[in-house]
Amino acid sequence: MNLQLDGLRVMVTAGASGIGAAIARAFAAEGARVHVCDIDARALAALRASHPGISETVCDVADRAAVERLFAAAVRELGGLDCLVNNAGIAGPTGAVDEIAPEDWDRCIAVDLTGQFNCARLAVPLLKHSANPSIINLSSVAGKHGYPLRSPYSAAKWGVIGLTKSLAAELGEFGIRVNAICPGLVEGPRIQGVIADKARMAGISPADMAQRLFGGISIKQFVPPDDIARQIVFLASPFGKMISGQAISICGDTRMLG
Numbered sequence: 001m002n003l004q005l006d007g008l009r010v011m012v013t014a015g016a017s018g019i020g021a022a023i024a025r026a027f028a029a030e031g032a033r034v035h036v037c038d039i040d041a042r043a044l045a046a047l048r049a050s051h052p053g054i055s056e057t058v059c060d061v062a063d064r065a066a067v068e069r070l071f072a073a074a075v076r077e078l079g080g081l082d083c084l085v086n087n088a089g090i091a092g093p094t095g096a097v098d099e100i101a102p103e104d105w106d107r108c109i110a111v112d113l114t115g116q117f118n119c120a121r122l123a124v125p126l127l128k129h130s131a132n133p134s135i136i137n138l139s140s141v142a143g144k145h146g147y148p149l150r151s152p153y154s155a156a157k158w159g160v161i162g163l164t165k166s167l168a169a170e171l172g173e174f175g176i177r178v179n180a181i182c183p184g185l186v187e188g189p190r191i192q193g194v195i196a197d198k199a200r201m202a203g204i205s206p207a208d209m210a211q212r213l214f215g216g217i218s219i220k221q222f223v224p225p226d227d228i229a230r231q232i233v234f235l236a237s238p239f240g241k242m243i244s245g246q247a248i249s250i251c252g253d254t255r256m257l258g
Helices: 018-029 041-050 064-078 102-127 151-174 189-202 206-214 225-236
Strands: 009-012 033-038 055-058 083-086 134-138 177-183 247-250
Touching: 009 018, 009 064, 018 033, 018 041, 018 083, 018 225, 033 041, 033 064, 041 055, 055 064, 064 102, 083 102, 083 225, 102 134, 102 151, 134 151, 134 225, 151 177, 151 247, 177 225, 189 206, 225 247
Parallel strands: 009 033, 009 083, 033 055, 083 134, 134 177, 177 247
Antiparallel strands: none
């Protein structure tokens, strides 16, 4: 299926590895022009070596001055913007609410929620000039369920859904569609670290903790990053032009998080 994305100008935050790299590669494979940012300069260099057509900037999305520089670089490279993928996020701390350091809470909210605002506020003036404008925000199934011992992350991801629905209502008159993607347990080192932390606190093995988490999920598998990327690419295509204000789960039917 030709998704008609040739020349689409796309920015992907935290696009050098994991879900972000899968998204960047998927857009590039469809003929889009892609600019990514990441805090990991070595990962960006590796992506540039494997995909020289993807341009990049080192950026922490919680740093507003750095985000200003990111957008200036992206506009120079792309000549405008048609799609923002707000992918940047961190796992944040694992612990009881009375044991979490306030600075760890602040950092999680700053990256996972405020970072999306920092990018959206600069993207919108550019998107108003696009013929096919969209914003796709990465939330999580933790933005739809309570997540014990993961309150900063869950709070941020609930906030992302609120931001998404508010922006969809606000920007619809300009033809800008805004959606959130809510992945479940995505395969990769981040979820393995979370599982290890939760297992240590519960006094069980990581394997047993993984089984506990899968107990609330119908399809008991980790979500491949490429599955998420394919959904995002579709939403950014002309075939997704009437999809807005949605929080779309890619999670194997997650009913609860343990």
